[in-house]
Amino acid sequence: MEPQQKPSRVLVVTHPLREDVAELADKLAAALRAEGVEVKVCSGATQSLQRPDALVVGSEVTGETADLVLALGGDGTVLRSAKMAAKADVPLLGVNFGKVGFLAEAETGELETVVSRLLDGEYTVEERTALAVEALGTDGAHHVSWAFNDIAVEKAEPARMLELYIEIDGTRISRYGSDGVVVASPTGSTAHAMSAGGPVVWPDVDALVVVPMNAHALFAKPMVVHSSSVIRIGVESVGTEGSLIADGKELTRLTSGSTVTIRRSDRPVRLVRMSSQPFASRLVSKLSLPVDGWRHGRI
Secondary structure, X not given: OOXXXXXOEEEEEEOOOOHHHHHHHHHHHHXXXXXXXXXXXXXXXXXXXXXXXXXXXXXXXXXXXOOEEEEXXXXXXXXXXXHHHHHHOOOEEEEEOOOOOOOOOXXXXXXXXXXXXXXXXXXXXXXXXXXXXXXXXXXXXEEEEEEOOEEEEEEOOOOOOEEEEEEEOOEEEEEEEEOEEEEEOOHHHHOHHHHXXXXXXXXXXXXXXXXXXXXXXXXXXXXXXXXXXXXXXXXXXXXXXXXEEEOOEEEEEEOOOOEEEEEEOOOOEEEEEOXXXXXXXXXXXXXXXXXXXXXXXXX
């Protein structure tokens, strides 16, 4: 592992509703400042949970400029921080204070080790694919956004089906009534897409995942496409709205005639890695997979 440059300015992002995390963030900031690192702690506010753009870091915002973003919380906090880090083109390090923490590199009890290794440059930076989405409404409304895990087009009314079609690279693939469609990055394949029956994709695979949700059709299989593919989803339901969701946050409602175009973003996420643990090991440990199977020990 080649030593990385010691960060000189760190933005620490915490969950806005976790006082215990805020206290540890202050201790972490003090430890970094004692070593000459400029630190800003950003807890946000409750409304940040519904506004992915509420917190921004970049060279244009002097008070929040950083060369590393450190997220303290669960995967939700890491996702919120990922957008900030990607926009500023700086590395992101997640420390898990949540339940699964699939996106985090370290756990709560490892904060001292995290500080030590950051100061010594003992880490690597791994580039992860992210998603860009553009939605066009029949009324001319135009929405552009970004996501690290996934983009979903879902039905907005629980009791109704959403009629839609899917095109990949300009070719119509299918049309059906369904609960919606999830398009995930390789990193996001273990989130919403996996719950909907999609495949687990190793994060270094150059691909995107398309997963229909409970589709009423003969062909409604999950698809793995190249990351250069352009995925277009059109809403055809009359009287039933769809919802456009990026990393779990609703962006807008979709009516009949609306289209959603999803492609690989030109702003990837640069994740800090402090462990050489392979993805397969992370998958087993984070999901507590029963690797022996139900037949183990039977004659």
